[in-house]
Amino acid sequence: MALQNVVWKALELFSHPPEQQDIRNNRAFSAELSHLIHLLSGLQLTDLRLTPEKMEWLKSAGHAPVWYMSIVDAQDDQMLDSEDEDQEDEKDANNDESSLEKAPASVMTVAAFAVKPGARLPIHDHPKMYGLLKVVHGEATVQSYSSVRCLAGTPPEGHSMPQLMAEKHEVTVVTARSDPLLLHKNHQDIHEIVNNSETTVCLFIDILSPPYHFRLPDSSDTRHGHRYITYYRELGPASPAVCPTGADKVYVILEGIKCPKEYKTQHIAYTGPSLIKEQATHQRERNAVAMMNEGGMNEEALEK
Numbered sequence: 001m002a003l004q005n006v007v008w009k010a011l012e013l014f015s016h017p018p019e020q021q022d023i024r025n026n027r028a029f030s031a032e033l034s035h036l037i038h039l040l041s042g043l044q045l046t047d048l049r050l051t052p053e054k055m056e057w058l059k060s061a062g063h064a065p066v067w068y069m070s071i072v073d074a075q076d077d078q079m080l081d082s083e084d085e086d087q088e089d090e091k092d093a094n095n096d097e098s099s100l101e102k103a104p105a106s107v108m109t110v111a112a113f114a115v116k117p118g119a120r121l122p123i124h125d126h127p128k129m130y131g132l133l134k135v136v137h138g139e140a141t142v143q144s145y146s147s148v149r150c151l152a153g154t155p156p157e158g159h160s161m162p163q164l165m166a167e168k169h170e171v172t173v174v175t176a177r178s179d180p181l182l183l184h185k186n187h188q189d190i191h192e193i194v195n196n197s198e199t200t201v202c203l204f205i206d207i208l209s210p211p212y213h214f215r216l217p218d219s220s221d222t223r224h225g226h227r228y229i230t231y232y233r234e235l236g237p238a239s240p241a242v243c244p245t246g247a248d249k250v251y252v253i254l255e256g257i258k259c260p261k262e263y264k265t266q267h268i269a270y271t272g273p274s275l276i277k278e279q280a281t282h283q284r285e286r287n288a289v290a291m292m293n294e295g296g297m298n299e300e301a302l303e304k
């Protein structure tokens, strides 16, 4: 049940209205988030029905440097454009069962990545999202950045992509014994994840909310009219002239790039229990019990 508990808790937490999802000012939200982090801390390889033997197999099988396991993923069933999203909201409002089964994928993405020895997820961003990353096997070396601001104006000569100033953090090495990493708006919202091991696959679980490809709440941010992923390369230290003053921090310039050719993922099926269906069943049972308590149903009805 450990993975189910994590998914249900994440769904409950990230279903709150966006204005309540404020880690800095909403103590109730922060407390719930801490509970989710606690649940996530306990996850193990077996919760994904994986074994060390299977991890050995993943190391040499396949053609891509990274395996991707979709657990709850919007891209599987509802890659929505803005019009479709409105229609989907309407449909869900009129159909409780449908909304139970579809809501998780519109609220969050839950996935596992198995990174082969020496492979990496290139520098990429998580615009205006919450993210939790828990290593359950092997070791990940994470270089995080916190976005500060886009650099206005035309890119310098020889550069065609937008540039961003970001605070560069210390490199963090995380293992199965480490607490989950947390990212949120402008806090370590850009990162590179590297498996520096020569022998062991690194497997981590990733929870992201809201998912990529859904509309941002504030559509005035034209750069990210939709929440697309952007890949970056680090150009070097930012000029002191553009850095915030009085802070003992390292600022660098990141430049947007196309997805690096060497970064390829290969899908691996999640073979654990159907989390969404079980969540729906769980909710139906709770509704039935509530109705029974109101005297509207008998036990026979609950069994149907």
Ligand SMILES: [Fe+2]
Binding pocket: 124, 126, 191
């Ligand atoms: Fe990421």
